[in-house]
Every structure is written in structure tokens, then in C-alpha cells.
């Protein structure tokens with residue numbers, strides 16, 4: 001049995017851009033098949049010459065298959081998408097001009113498809129490239145018509161051919177001018193998309209980060225806790241610590257609010273440096289922080305907080321001469337199985353209160 005996934009990978013490749021181009025060319029191939037079918041009908045009803053149509057059909061089928069291979073191998077061969085588009089456009093134009101010469105009284109129909117080809121190409125080509133394609137189309141069409149008039153003026157009346165040429169040329173020139181407009185529009189949309197992405201990233205940062213310390217903010221921490229609660233309803237191996245810098249008001253009063261801010265920033269950096277990748281520290285409010293330690297026993301959590309106390313005490317702030325190291329008090333507790341985090345935080349808060357009441361610069365576990 002054929003493995004459909006493997007066959008798909010073989011035909012389309014794995015590169016999303018190549019897959020998109022192969023799919024696009026496959027859709028184009030369907031249009032070629034429909035055109036071939038219509039020409040067969042024209043042959044059957046005696047409107048087109050069988051031999052001439054057979055030659056054009058062979059040219060079309062070979063071209064479609066050759067391009068399918070080229071598109072599929074374009075990444076390996078290093079052919080850029082715009083070169084492929086130009087070549088595909090030129091091939092389609094040549095098919096249409098040939099079609100004009102073999103479709104007898106139906107020939108005007110090939111001009112419709114010629115306009116469709118150029119319109120199609122405006123999506124993938126730059127204005128200059130579309131201009132080139134239109135110029136080739138106009139020249140090719142002119143040659144085909146001149147050839148018809150000079151060979152068989154009875155079936156290709158010169159005035160009819162000249163006017164048809166003029167109509168088709170106006171159509172092609174109009175499409176070319178539209179491409180310029182489309183390109184401006186495309187560039188504007190691209191810029192707007194980039195601006196929106198930047199704005200979205202800023203909004204995301206503002207919504208999840210504390211501006212002063214760059215730690216997670218309370219809202220984001222609450223979201224993370226809610227996620228955690230959903231994920232491990234029965235697990236209890238998460239510890240929560242509430243941490244509060246000691247005598248912070250005193251720092252503000254003695255050295256000013258700006259230095260207080262600097263202490264908060266330094267505290268955040270020092271605390272983060274003492275944590276593991278899986279731990280998460282958030283600014284819970286003012287000079288209070290919440291630390292979440294997933295898959296951690298209480299004894300390990302106490303060790304982490306001791307390490308953090310060491311890092312905070314080692315902070316050096318030349319403008320803040322306290323005469324003592326910066327310290328913090330913390331209350332830490334383990335979440336009971338299935339317990340809502342609100343209750344765990346409540347317990348940690350009570351433990352923090354005790355740590356403050358017992359003299360500060362300590363960790364109380366409950």
C-alpha cells in the first residue's frame with residue numbers, strides 16, 4: 001500500500017515555501033489540462049487543426065511537467081521564486097500566443113487567457129517583471145497576428161486583427177499599471193503587519209512584565225498559577241514562597257525613591273541569579289515577591305531561599321550605604337495535593353508575617 005504521507009513528502013518536499021509553490025503550480029496545471037480539453041473539443045467540432053493542436057498540447061504538457069520538476073527542486077538548485085515566476089509567465093505567454101495561431105475562429109478566446117496569465121503573474125512579480133511580461137506578450141501577439149494576416153488575410157482580416165491587437169494591448173498595459181499600485185499596497189500592508197507585530201510584542205511584554213524589575217508581574221503570575229493548577233490537579237510537589245525586603249521604607253526615606261527603585265532592580269537580578277530555570281519569581285506588589293518552585297520539596301525550597309539570601313546580601317550599591325546588607329524575610333510552604341494556589345499563598349503569607357514578627361532576615365516554613 002502507498003504511504004500517503006511519504007508520497008506527499010516526495011512530491012512536495014518538506015520546505016513550506018516549496019510545498020506552497022508546488023501546490024500553486026499543481027493548481028496552474030489543472031488550468032492547462034482544462035485548456036487542453038477545450039482545444040480537443042474545438043478539434044472534434046472542426047474548429048481547430050488536429051495536428052497543430054497536438055503539437056501545442058505536447059509543448060504544454062512537457063512544459064508543465066518540466067516546471068513541476070523545477071519548482072520541486074528549486075531550493076536544491078538555488079533557483080529563486082521570482083526567476084521561476086518569470087519563466088512560468090513567459091512559458092504561459094508562449095502557450096497563449098501559439099494557441100492564438102492554432103485556434104482559428106476561436107482565437108480571441110486565447111487573448112482572454114493571455115490577460116489572465118499576466119494578471120496571475122502580478123501576484124508574484126515586481127512591476128518591472130510584469131512590464132517585461134506584458135511587453136513580450138504584446139510583441140508576441142503582434143507577431144502572431146502579422147503572421148496570420150500575411151499568410152491568410154481572408155481568415156485574418158487586417159483591420160480586425162489590428163483592432164484586436166489594440167484592445168488586447170490596452171488591457172495588458174492597464175494590468176501592468178495596476179501592478180505598480182498593487183505593489184505599493186502590498187508594501188504598505190507588509191509595513192503595517194510588521195508594526196502590528198512589534199506593537200503586539202510590546203503589549204504582551206506590558207501585560208506580563210513588571211516595568212521596574214522586568215520580572216513577571218502579578219497578573220501574569222496568577223495566570224501561570226492557574227495553568228499550573230489545571231495541569232497538576234493532584235500533584236503537590238510545588239512550593240510557594242512570599243518574599244519581602246526588610247526595612248525597605250527606611251531605604252526609601254534615607255536615600256530617596258530612585259535609589260529604592262535601584263535596590264528593587266538589583267534585588268530582582270540577584271534573586272534570579274540564585275534560582276533554577278524552572279523556578280519563577282514575580283513582583284507581587286511594592287517590595288514583595290512571589291516565588292514558585294515547581295517539583296520541589298520544602299527542604300529544597302529552603303535551600304534555594306538560603307542561596308537567594310546570600311546573593312542578595314552580596315549586592316553592592318555604592319549609592320545606598322546602609323551599613324548592613326540588604327535582607328529579606330520569607331514565608332514558604334508546599335502546596336497540598338489538589339489545593340488551590342490561593343490557599344497555598346495565604347499560608348505562605350502567614351509564614352512571612354511570622355518571619356517579620358520573629359525579627360526579619362529569615363525564612364519561615366509551614
Ligand SMILES: Nc1nc2c(ncn2[C@@H]2O[C@H](COP(=O)(O)OP(=O)(O)OP(=O)(O)O)[C@@H](O)[C@H]2O)c(=O)[nH]1
Pocket residue numbers: 212244245246247248249250252256257258259260261264285286287356360
Ligand atoms: N522605591 C520604591 N518604593 C516602593 C515601591 N513600591 C512600594 N514602595 C515602598 O516600599 C515601602 C514599604 O514599606 P513597609 O510596608 O513599611 O515595609 P518595610 O519598610 O520594608 O518594613 P518591613 O516589611 O516590615 O520590613 C513603602 O514606603 C512603599 O512606598 C516602588 O516601586 N519603588
